[in-house]
Amino acid sequence: MHRRLAWGWLAIVTLLVALLCTLLPKARLDSSVLSLLPASSLGKIPPQIENGFLQRLDRQMMWMVSPGNTADPAAAQWWQSQLQQQPFLQNVQGPMDAKGQQEWGKFYFEHRNGLVDNQTRSRLQNGGEAQAQWVLSQLYSAFSGVSGKELANDPLMLVRGSQLALQQTASQMRLQNGWLVARDKQGRYWYLLHGELKGSSFDMQQGRAAVEQLRVLHNNLKQHFPQAEVMSRGTLFYSDYASQQAKHDVSTLGLATVIGVLLLVLAVFRSVRPLLLCATSVAIGALAGTAITLLCFGELHLMTLVMSMSIVGVSADYTLYYLTERMVHGGENSPIESLRKVLPALLLALATTAIAYLIMILAPFPGIRQLAVFAASGLIASCLTVVCWYPFAVRGLPVRPVPCSRLLTAWLDAWQHKKAVRIGVPLALLVMSLVGIASLKINDDIASFQALPKDLVQEEQAITALTGQGMDQKWFVVYGDTAEQTLQRLEKLAPELDAAQKSKAIGSYRMIPLASLEQQQADLRLLSEAAPVLQKRLAESGITVSAPNLQQMAVTPDIWQKSVISSGWRLLWLSLPDGKSGALVPVSGVYNSAALGEIAAKIPGVSWVDRKVMFNELFSHFRSLLAGLLAAAVVVIALSYVLRLGVKRGLLNVVPSLLSLGGGLAALAFSGHALNLFSLLALVLVLGIGINYTLFFSNPRGTPMTSLLAISVALLTTLFTLGMLVFSQTQAIASFGIVLSCGIFCAFLTAPLALSTSGHGEGKREK
Template identity: 30%
Template sequence: MRWAAGLWLAAVLLVIGHQVSFWRAGQLDTDVLALLPRSEQSPGVLQAAQVLSDSAQRQIVVLLGSPDEQSAQRAARVFAAEWRAGDAALAPAAPGASPAQAVQALQPWRDRLLTPAQRLRLERASTAELVQSALTALHQPGGSGRLSDWLSDPLSLWSSWWSARTGASPVRPQDGWLMFEADGLHWVVLSGETRGSAFSLHDGAMHGDAIRAAEAAARVETPGLKVLAAGVPLHAEAAAAQASREVNLIGLGSLGAIVLLVWCAFRSVRPIALVALTLVVGCMTALSVTVLVFGKVHLLTLVFGASLVGVAEDYGIHYFASRQRQPGVAPFELIRGLMPALLLALCTSVIAYLVLGLAPFPGLRQMAVFSATGLTAAFLTAACWVPWLDRGRVAPSRFAAAVGGSLERWPLLRGRGWWALAVAVLFSFVGVARLAANDDIRQLQSSPQVLVDSQREVGRLLRLPSPAQFFLVQGASEQQVLEREEALKAVLDRLPAGTLAGYQAVSDWVPSIARQQADALLTARVEAQVLAGVGSVLGEQLERPAFAPDPLTLQRWLDRPEATATRALWLGVGTEGYSSMVLLHGLDGRAAAQLMQTATATLPGVRWIDRTAEVSGLMARYRISMSVLLAVGFVLVLGLLWHRHGRTAWRAWLPTLLACLFSVGMLGWIGEGFQLFNVLALVLLLGIGVDYGIFLLESHDDGSAWLAIVLGAASTLLSFGLLGLSNTPALRAFGLTMLFGVAFVWFLSPLFRPHADHG
């Protein structure tokens, strides 16, 4: 034991050294996407999703709305100055390309850049009608003074094409600001970009505070100003702040409850200090091992790990409960006597956590490694150090005597008790039948509702495309991708009115060479006829100037600073060939998404991607597969118990099975949805609940064992009950399931202990 204690001390010293470097480096992760399983889609889909994620990670957008245009601009001037001064994490504003530069860059290829409506008009309208249109444009105010410009575009195709390109966004430059009108207000658009990742917690970012301070200053200038803010950095910051609060609430709350319970039971500081030591070493070791395995640790792992406090204290409490009942037994002899039950309890709990880690969610695997490691470290601390450090007596207390003695008064399940149990089972089955599955990925979302509402409003007002629903277009070459985009857009243009507000595609700016050649021939033929007709009216010989002889290439446009929007859509070449994205505006509802999928299902190289539905589908499948694994876990635990206890093993096993059923039934009766995290809680309940039955079988109605069970169950109820207060729906579902389950297994386990005549 001396060697074991020394080796464990050396290991803990290494952990302490790692903890110092960890907290200095700030390796905490708040990215919700890091919790999700890897997509079952192809690498092309993963690349597209990553590009969309990266493009939005560092952007913050603020809208300032006022009934008066000048007051909105005055407020924007004050807001921008205060925001930049108050948020040191914002990168300097980069100068953007002006619209005039983009017009000039594409001007040489004007003759081959047409919208579908323009193309249809040139093909179907009569020459006389087009000549009249050209004459009208020529005689507009200022038209006669720009005859050379008119000759290059007699039908005003170029201005119409640009209107179509910029029509997806309502924003227009005005007096040096980006502005638009909507909902009876004049809006100014301000944007900022963070220096580092949105999910970095060590850059001193306080985006929300800076925006609130800037808003207060702007309201002094413009009372009644409406402010909307959106962006991934704001959600990441809110998640970090919330997780910090929940870690403190759950961890400190459950630790305080444990301290109070241990004090009531043992009336001594020494048991409190040594139980706390096992918890601290367990949590530190769990954190270090998790970081070494995964490279970083997610904040939700810490929130979940804070509930570990309600489980890991069991080993120390069992030791001191036995020490209180057997004061004359030497500490090492006492721990050796407890070792079979403690080891069996540890094994069942670790099995449950490892089953939890079989789900392909990186976040859940972190939680499993954290919890299994923490329990093991707490066990080793209790086994190796507590007997060395425990050098005094543990005096009896009235509280301990009352709790330990209550086991004698706890009824055994016999006779009519079985009928009552059958009624409870039937009641639970009715509750289970009322359950409805809820696999929505938004169960992982925990941002404040005001921020969620603001994000939606910004998206609606700016007509932003959805980053979770888009088309992936793939082909063997650039030209094939562009041609397939054009085929896709033709289908989208034929959809019923109101289905879609618009779309963004690479081919909007750079059509395929085949399309360019066809449109160049079309404009050359029609405009020559129009100029001949206008020339006959004017009595002049009119000739259209020449345009670029070569087609516009994709790379030539992407190299331009004005092509920022196009670069975000072009994915380039990968393992599956060339690919691009087509983003959609104004898509709302599942019916519209289903229409997108069915309308384009037969287009070659075009794939409808719905990330929200995909991940929700993954969660549904994993909910089912984890339910199967839960059943396998029950079988494995029963086998482990059978190996130790033979035919009485069912007495430690059945209470947990019934507690799982009763817990799920309660969820149905109170109207909660059933999701993956409910199943994961049941997996954990298997590991925790069986421990109670194990200690009751091992102790043979020993009051000290029952005292330790009561203290452990109470602390577990408190820790997971506090988890039920989390603002993250998934963690709340986990906490509620554990709250019901632990309460039921605590009540049921003594009912199934062996009768006196059974030994």
């Protein structure tokens, strides 16, 4: 019968290898920390609109080049020429050349009746008297420079009005020889360039190569222009930073983990075969985890790999428990008999740990769900490897005396006969837990989960100060079934935002300078009413002009996007193949995010997006939900103990689980970290993994000395793996590791509570 199980498991492992070989070439390794966030984060917005805008925003790149205190664009021109040669960039733009400026002016002139700005529109109200006064003021101004040709071709001066309105709504930058130029407080000139990545900013390999190449270009720029400086902005730089941190964790911490586990197994068993058996079960677990995760998700997150280091120690526990039983009792029992002794504890341990990981599927974060699937499938595969194969693989394994038997016996004796230990240790942990929990702070701020590099943050702040445009990801998303519907909804939103600006709810906003066809028709009627008034007022001033051209000059989003005047605005408009469209309205200086949410709720097809606030609220919600699930899990475990062992022993057996949770939280507080969703995810694993130690001790077929040796080795292997996470450069992973390692250590310390006071004799006989 057992041989059939072994051959059956071999067939399944072979299928997993084939599955992995099929999926791996098509798989994508994601390095974005944002992938740990909910897949849908922008509320009710159609997914196609949401994904389209997010992909565009992720690809955007911006550079500010300064030659120094002189207004010489040579350094910026050199930088632009180098960027245009890079294969990973597209649409790199700097200055607008003379031809572009001519096309700009030509388009505005040919479509002037369809590009009426808000200020001109307000002047055209009530018959156009205000517009006539404004035209006269421009004619008699010493600084306006109105030519006779301009007045003859555009008597209403619609082109001039549009240009002035754009200048007023533009950023702090000014046009100089075709370049957008800003000047900082030190008097340095900064020239603006922008472009797009050809691929995703979260492509780890392309991102690393792009960042390295840009660093090389920066060094070359310094050689040609020693006084020049470059500042960069883009999701690429943050994504590369995150991927390099995770890569460091996988390579450095993963190597330390493997070496530590190998040395420990060699030291305990003093044989290469147990080492190979541990490596085999861990490898098959990793194989199954990777294959099943790729089958379910089609990709693997780099942070999933980092956090999955936690299952290396856990999956080795099953092998170590069985090998320990064989090392101590191999002379008395056959391999199958040894398996029967440990099988109930193994299966219970597997079930509790797998359930603990699978609970994390409830979290709405793709990266965390990947971790749950990876870990649960990997642990099941590791345990099945032990159960199906190892009774055949351990034949002839040397039987050795229990290492450190005096120390282990003394520890068992202290727990069973010394109240100072049996009561004192749990009591000390309880006091420590209560003190730590009392000082624990809650922080759901997503910004605290990962420390950003100071140089990137400083450049970001400097670019924001120069351009007046930040990257705080606060905007309205307006969408509709047609472009016309989207534009009409934008027009309904605009007066609400003007009111919010006056009430200091926001500082400013940017909206594409494009009107709906309905509004363009209304503007044409206003122009028709204003034209006679203007001609009359000019005639009274001795100026004769011909009647303005009042033909319809319709501008649709398609025409607008293909024209030169949409340069710098195209990012804010999205057209889909099915005719649906969307528009972004970035908002800066937000003082009342809730009020903006109320504005969006009043207008169909408008959503307010404050991603930081949204994520913080989401993290808070699921933290509370997970805390409830954790409490429910403890109650279920307590009931199962009571039903299996009776009220007294059942409640006593749940004490290690409670103290492990309290110890993990106390360690979090004492280390200066705050409680967040990731901390509670770690507590779920503390509960699932720590309960294994109690189960090993409460196994009626096992012996205390064997159980203590097994969980001691298991603890050390787990600490080698989970403890390594403490040294991660990503704060969320570091706090995850602190809670896990300290919580599981507390579970180990108190696990002997599961021993009955009559079990000490067996421990002595083992000695």
